[in-house]
Amino acid sequence: MIPFIARRLVQSLFVMLAVAALAFALFRFVGDPVSQMTGVETAPQDMERLRVELGLTDPIPLQFARFVGDLVTGDFGYSYRTRQPVGEMIAQRVPATLELGLVALLISLVVGIPGGIYAALHPRAPGTQALLVGTLIGVSVPTFVIGILLIFLFGVKLGWLPTFGRGGTVDIGGWRTSLLTLDGWRALILPAITLGLYQLTLTLRLVRAEMMDVMRTDHIRFAMARGLPLGTIHYRHAFRNTLVPVVTIVALQFGGVIAFSVVTESVFQWPGLGLLFLESIRFVDIPVMAVYLVLIGFVFVVLNLLVDLLYAAIDPRIRVAGAA
Amino acid sequence: MRAFLSQSEALHLLARSPLVIAAALVALLAIAGAALAPLIAPSDPYDLASFSLVDGLRPPAFLEGGDTRFLLGTDDQGRDMVSAILYGARLSLVIGLGALAFAAILGIGLGLAAGWIGGRFDALVMRIADVQLALPAILTALLVDGIARGLLPSGARDEVRIPVLVAAIGLSLWVDFARTARASTLRAKNEDYVQAAIAMGVHPARILFVEILPNVLGPLVVIATVDLASAILLEATLSFLGVGLPADAPSLGTLIRIGMQFLLSGEWWILWLPTAFLVALVVAINVMGDFLREIFDPRLR
Numbered sequence: 001m002i003p004f005i006a007r008r009l010v011q012s013l014f015v016m017l018a019v020a021a022l023a024f025a026l027f028r029f030v031g032d033p034v035s036q037m038t039g040v041e042t043a044p045q046d047m048e049r050l051r052v053e054l055g056l057t058d059p060i061p062l063q064f065a066r067f068v069g070d071l072v073t074g075d076f077g078y079s080y081r082t083r084q085p086v087g088e089m090i091a092q093r094v095p096a097t098l099e100l101g102l103v104a105l106l107i108s109l110v111v112g113i114p115g116g117i118y119a120a121l122h123p124r125a126p127g128t129q130a131l132l133v134g135t136l137i138g139v140s141v142p143t144f145v146i147g148i149l150l151i152f153l154f155g156v157k158l159g160w161l162p163t164f165g166r167g168g169t170v171d172i173g174g175w176r177t178s179l180l181t182l183d184g185w186r187a188l189i190l191p192a193i194t195l196g197l198y199q200l201t202l203t204l205r206l207v208r209a210e211m212m213d214v215m216r217t218d219h220i221r222f223a224m225a226r227g228l229p230l231g232t233i234h235y236r237h238a239f240r241n242t243l244v245p246v247v248t249i250v251a252l253q254f255g256g257v258i259a260f261s262v263v264t265e266s267v268f269q270w271p272g273l274g275l276l277f278l279e280s281i282r283f284v285d286i287p288v289m290a291v292y293l294v295l296i297g298f299v300f301v302v303l304n305l306l307v308d309l310l311y312a313a314i315d316p317r318i319r320v321a322g323a324a
Numbered sequence: 325m326r327a328f329l330s331q332s333e334a335l336h337l338l339a340r341s342p343l344v345i346a347a348a349l350v351a352l353l354a355i356a357g358a359a360l361a362p363l364i365a366p367s368d369p370y371d372l373a374s375f376s377l378v379d380g381l382r383p384p385a386f387l388e389g390g391d392t393r394f395l396l397g398t399d400d401q402g403r404d405m406v407s408a409i410l411y412g413a414r415l416s417l418v419i420g421l422g423a424l425a426f427a428a429i430l431g432i433g434l435g436l437a438a439g440w441i442g443g444r445f446d447a448l449v450m451r452i453a454d455v456q457l458a459l460p461a462i463l464t465a466l467l468v469d470g471i472a473r474g475l476l477p478s479g480a481r482d483e484v485r486i487p488v489l490v491a492a493i494g495l496s497l498w499v500d501f502a503r504t505a506r507a508s509t510l511r512a513k514n515e516d517y518v519q520a521a522i523a524m525g526v527h528p529a530r531i532l533f534v535e536i537l538p539n540v541l542g543p544l545v546v547i548a549t550v551d552l553a554s555a556i557l558l559e560a561t562l563s564f565l566g567v568g569l570p571a572d573a574p575s576l577g578t579l580i581r582i583g584m585q586f587l588l589s590g591e592w593w594i595l596w597l598p599t600a601f602l603v604a605l606v607v608a609i610n611v612m613g614d615f616l617r618e619i620f621d622p623r624l625r
Contacts, residue, residue: 018455019455026471026474030471030474030475136607136610136611139610140553140607140610141603141606142557142560142561142564142602142603142606143561144561144564144565145580145599145602145603148580148584148587148595148599151587152587156587156588255460256460259459259460259463260462262462262463262466262565263561263565266565278567280470281470281473282566282567284473284474286474289467289470293467296459296463300459
C-alpha cells in the first residue's frame with residue numbers, strides 16, 4: 001500500500017509541474033507583462049528597469065523556478081485588470097462556487113443513484129422509459145438553455161424564485177455563505193439544478209449500466225437461487241459491487257462541476273470562480289487565467305489521487321497489482 | 325472484426341425505429357436549410373441595408389400583428405428571424421464541421437503515429453491525452469480562446485474569430501479519435517497482413533492509412549457524429565458566453581444571447597426560435613449517433 005501511494009504522489013507532482021509550466025508559459029509569453037503593468041507614457045528606460053527588477057531578464061528555468069516557488073508560498077501576483085492580488089480575488093469567489101458545486105453534486109447523487117437502481121431493476125416499467133428519455137434530453141440540451149428555461153418558468157412566469165445573484169449571505173470567518181439564509185437557499189435552487197442536471201444524467205446512466213451488469217453475474221443468480229430476500233440481494237450484494245465505478249465518476253465529476261460552473265454562473269450572474277474566469281478571458285487578464293488554470297489542475301489532481309486511494313481501499317485486487 | 329451489418333439488416337433496424345428516421349429528417353432539413361441559406365433566406369442578415377428599425381419586434385406571421393414578409397417575426401433591429409436563424413445555423417455548422425475535421429485529423433494522425441512508433445512518443449501522446457480528458461472541453465476551448473486573444477493584436481481579432489473558434493473547439497475533441505486510432509494500430513501491428521506489408525517494403529504511411537485505418541472506420545464515424553453534436557454545442561456555449569462570435573455575425577449561440585434580453589418582455593420568438601432550432605439539431609444528431617453506435621457495436625443490440 002505504501003509504495004502504491006508513494007508512486008501515485010510522485011506522478012501527481014509531475015502532473016502539477018506540467019500544469020504549472022503551462023500557466024507559466026501563458027503568463028510569460030502571452031502578451032508582455034511589463035507593458036501590461038505600465039501605462040503608455042512610461043519611458044523605455046523605466047520599462048527596462050522594471051523588466052530587470054521583476055527578473056524577466058533572468059534565464060527562463062530560473063524564472064520558472066521562481067514562479068513555482070511563488071505559487072507554492074501562495075503569492076499569486078496581481079491582476080492586470082483590477083490591480084488587486086489574484087489570491088484575494090480568487091479566495092473571495094471560492095465559497096460561492098464551492099457551495100453551488102456541492103449542492104449540484106448532491107442533487108445529482110440523490111436523484112441519480114436511486115433513479116439508476118430503479119431503471120436497472122425495472123427495465124420495462126414506464127417510469128424507466130420516462131427516466132431514459134429524460135436523460136437523453138439532459139445530455140442533448142445545452143446547460144445554458146436549461147438555465148434559461150428554468151429562469152423563464154420559475155423566475156418569470158411563476159415568479160417563485162430569484163433569477164440572479166446569491167441572495168442574502170452571511171460572513172463566517174471570511175467565508176461568505178448563502179446556506180444560512182432562506183433568501184440564499186432560494187437563490188441557490190435554480191443554478192444548482194442547472195449545474196447538477198448534466199451530472200445527474202451521467203450518474204443515472206452509469207448506475208443503471210453497472211447495476212444491470214452486476215445483476216447478470218453468477219453470484220447474484222446464486223443468491224436468487226438460495227432464495228435470499230430481494231432487498232438483500234439488490235442492496236447488499238448487487239449495489240455494493242457497483243460502488244467502484246460510481247465512486248470514481250462521482251469524484252471526477254466534482255472537478256467537472258467546478259469547471260462547468262462557468263456556464264451556469266454566467267447565466268445566473270452567480271458571483272463565483274467561473275464568472276471571474278470568464279471576465280479574465282474577456283479582458284485578457286493573464287495572471288487570473290494562469291492561477292485559475294493551476295487551481296483547476298490542482299483540484300483534478302487531488303480528486304484523481306483520492307479516487308485511486310479509495311479504489312485501493314474498496315478493491316483489494318488493485319492494491320496487489322499496485323505493489324507488484 | 326466483423327461488426328458491420330449487411331445493408332438489409334441495417335435497413336431493417338432503421339425501419340423499426342421511427343425516432344431515428346425523424347431525427348435524420350430533422351438533421352437533413354436543418355443542414356440543407358443552413359447550406360442553402362443564401363439562396364432560400366428571405367433577406368441577408370449581414371446586410372445592414374436590407375432591414376430597418378421600422379419593422380422591429382414584429383411577431384411571427386401567424387400571430388396577431390404579424391407581417392407575411394416575416395414568417396417568424398423580426399428582432400429589435402428589424403432583422404427577419406428566418407434569415408437570422410438560417411445564416412446562424414450556417415455559421416454554427418461551418419464551425420462545428422471545421423472543428424470536427426481539425427479534431428479528426430489531429431487525433432487520428434497522432435493516434436496512428438503513437439501506436440506505430442510506440443515507446444516514449446506513445447507514452448507522451450497518451451499522457452497528454454489523459455490530461456486533456458481530465459480537462460472539460462468547455463475549459464480547454466475557453467483557455468485556447470483566451471490565449472488567442474492575448475497573442476493577437478486587437479485589430480486582427482475579428483478576422484480570425486472563426487479559425488480561432490475552430491482550433492479551440494477542435495483541440496478539446498481530439499482525444500477520442502486518437503485513442504481509437506491508436507488501439508487499432510496496436511492490434512493490427514502484429515497481424516500477418518501488416519507484417520507482410522512491412523516485409524514487402526510498403527511505406528509506413530501507406531500501411532497506416534490503407535491497411536489499418538479502414539478497420540476502425542465504423543467506430544470513428546460514431547465518434548465523429550457524437551463529436552459534431554458536441555462541437556455545435558460548444559460553439560453555441562462559447563458564443564452565448566460572449567467569447568465566441570460577435571453580434572454582427574451571429575451564430576445560433578449569439579442569437580440566443582441576444583434573445584436573452586427579451587426574456588422578460590413579450591417577444592418570445594427572438595429567444596425561443598433559435599434555441600428550439602439549436603436543440604432540435606443537436607438532439608437529432610445525437611439520436612443518429614446512438615443509432616450508428618448500435619449498428620457498429622453488435623453487443624448493444
